[in-house]
Amino acid sequence: MKPLVSILIPAYNAEEWIAEAIQSAIGQTWQRKEVIVVNDGSTDRTGEVARGFAAHNVKVVSTSNQGMCATINTAYRLSQGDYIQELDADDLLAPDKIEKQLAALRETDSPRLLLSGPRGFFYYSRKRAWFPQTCLWQDLTPVEWLLRSMGQDQAMQNSTWLVSRELAEAAGPWDETLHYDQDGEYFSRVLLASVGTRFVPEARMFHRLSGTQRVSFIGNSDKKKESLLRSMKLHIQYVRSLEESERVRKACLAYLQNWYQQFYPERPDLVAEMQALAAQCQGHLEVPSLRWKYAWIRPIFGWKAAKWAATALPAFKQACLGCWDKAMFRLEDRQGATSQGVAVGRTRED
Numbered sequence: 001m002k003p004l005v006s007i008l009i010p011a012y013n014a015e016e017w018i019a020e021a022i023q024s025a026i027g028q029t030w031q032r033k034e035v036i037v038v039n040d041g042s043t044d045r046t047g048e049v050a051r052g053f054a055a056h057n058v059k060v061v062s063t064s065n066q067g068m069c070a071t072i073n074t075a076y077r078l079s080q081g082d083y084i085q086e087l088d089a090d091d092l093l094a095p096d097k098i099e100k101q102l103a104a105l106r107e108t109d110s111p112r113l114l115l116s117g118p119r120g121f122f123y124y125s126r127k128r129a130w131f132p133q134t135c136l137w138q139d140l141t142p143v144e145w146l147l148r149s150m151g152q153d154q155a156m157q158n159s160t161w162l163v164s165r166e167l168a169e170a171a172g173p174w175d176e177t178l179h180y181d182q183d184g185e186y187f188s189r190v191l192l193a194s195v196g197t198r199f200v201p202e203a204r205m206f207h208r209l210s211g212t213q214r215v216s217f218i219g220n221s222d223k224k225k226e227s228l229l230r231s232m233k234l235h236i237q238y239v240r241s242l243e244e245s246e247r248v249r250k251a252c253l254a255y256l257q258n259w260y261q262q263f264y265p266e267r268p269d270l271v272a273e274m275q276a277l278a279a280q281c282q283g284h285l286e287v288p289s290l291r292w293k294y295a296w297i298r299p300i301f302g303w304k305a306a307k308w309a310a311t312a313l314p315a316f317k318q319a320c321l322g323c324w325d326k327a328m329f330r331l332e333d334r335q336g337a338t339s340q341g342v343a344v345g346r347t348r349e350d
Contacts, residue, residue: 002032005098005162006081009037010071014089015045017208019052024092026056030099034059038075041065046089069174069182076168084163091159092126094204101162101203112170114194115162117203123325125332129206139198142191143242150235151251153258158183159205167193180224181231188238209318218262225262229270232259236277253283261288265303 007025011018018037025035039047039062050060063074072086085098101115118137122129134154136145149155163171170193174186191197218224236252256278263270264287278285290298290310297306 003082003102004080005030005033005083005085005102006076006079007033007035007085007087007093007098008072008075008079009035009087009089010040010068010075011037011042011046011050011089012040012065012068012071013042013044013046015042015049017090017210018046018049020092021087021089022050022053022056022058024095025087026053026058027095028093028098029096030102033098034079034081036061036075036078038063038071038078040067040071067176067179069176069178069186073173073176076173082165084165084168086158086161088157088159088207090208090210091157092206092208093159094206097203097205098162101200104198104200104203109198110195111164111166112193112195113164114167114190114197115200115203116156116197117160117162117200117205119157119160120204120206121209122206123209123322124329125325126206128325128328131204137199137201139196141196142194143239143248145191145197146188146235146239146242147248147251150239150255152254155184156187157205157207158187159207160203161187161190162203163190178227178231180218180221180227182227185231185234188235192238192242209322220266222267225267225270228259228262229273232256233277236281249281249283252281253278253285256281257285257288260285261307264288 005028007028009018009021009025011021014021022035022037025033035053035056035058037050037058037060039050039060041062041064047060047062050058054060059078061074061078063071066074076084083098083102085093087093097117101117104115105113116136118131118133120126120129120131135148135152136154136156140148167190171186171190174182178185218228232255235255239248239252256274260271260274263274265271275285289295290306294306294310294313297309
């Protein structure tokens with residue numbers, strides 16, 4: 001019998017996107033699947049929209065607000081699948097994503113082989129999604145994957161993965177005390193328990209760029225910064241448990257340096273912890289540098305103003321691109337509906 005795949009969708013105040021996410025789940029060409037939505041105490045119509053898919057055998061469970069990790073853990077406990085596909089409530093899966101990944105398995109493969117695929121970015125229209133190729137777009141051992149991800153600042157969003165239940169059980173549940181980089185920490189444990197990754201180029205997922213409301217936006221949240229640092233400590237611990245070498249230490253230092261700007265200079269306590277981590281890797285972190293278009297602000301207005309500009313201006317640009325794409329998406333939708341209406345009218349006349 002073909003394996004059952006559980007598609008888990010944690011949702012919080014996602015009424016604008018949840019219908020599309022569920023449709024992409026039930027529209028999977030892999031027939032043997034179950035779709036589980038856990039509504040995490042939403043204050044909008046998320047639960048109502050999700051329950052509208054009951055006719056498609058979508059299971060919807062509502063809980064009090066408990067956070068993303070606890071919500072995913074709840075969905076997992078309700079699942080029965082041989083494989084687990086996680087899907088954020090604002091993201092989408094290509095129709096054949098799961099089928100392509102399972103087709104890539106060979107009879108001799110271990111059930112602890114971790115399946116991945118490419119991530120595309122979009123605002124509203126999938127037609128305009130782009131798929132930037134990264135160093136992770138290939139089959140890799142656990143240590144090689146972590147080295148590339150940490151050393152070259154690359155990641156795979158959680159919906160790219162397809163995980164066997166055996167592998168998920170070995171990795172353990174999501175850490176409910178984390179408030180940032182939860183998926184990074186969890187999938188590092190999945191990697192540690194795996195025999196390696198297999199990249200399936202045709203198995204695409206679409207990651208929506210939804211602005212500052214997304215879970216992955218840090219902003220000025222001290223809770224998220226503290227969570228990020230704890231996740232980083234765990235990442236370093238995990239990769240060093242696989243290999244203790246010069247190249248591992250260099251990757252860890254690059255990883256620390258890349259994220260140093262999130263803590264400097266507002267949190268001197270966390271900056272000191274970062275430097276202590278760097279010392280353990282036989283290195284030292286330099287004052288974060290800014291791109292030339294923002295660097296001139298620093299000597300005039302100070303580091304905080306320059307850092308704000310380096311964060312706020314790209315976010316503003318992204319918001320403008322999102323508004324443009326939304327307008328185009330709605331225009332195309334209206335044009336499509338008009339064309340369909342004209343076609344129906346002609347058919348009736350005929």
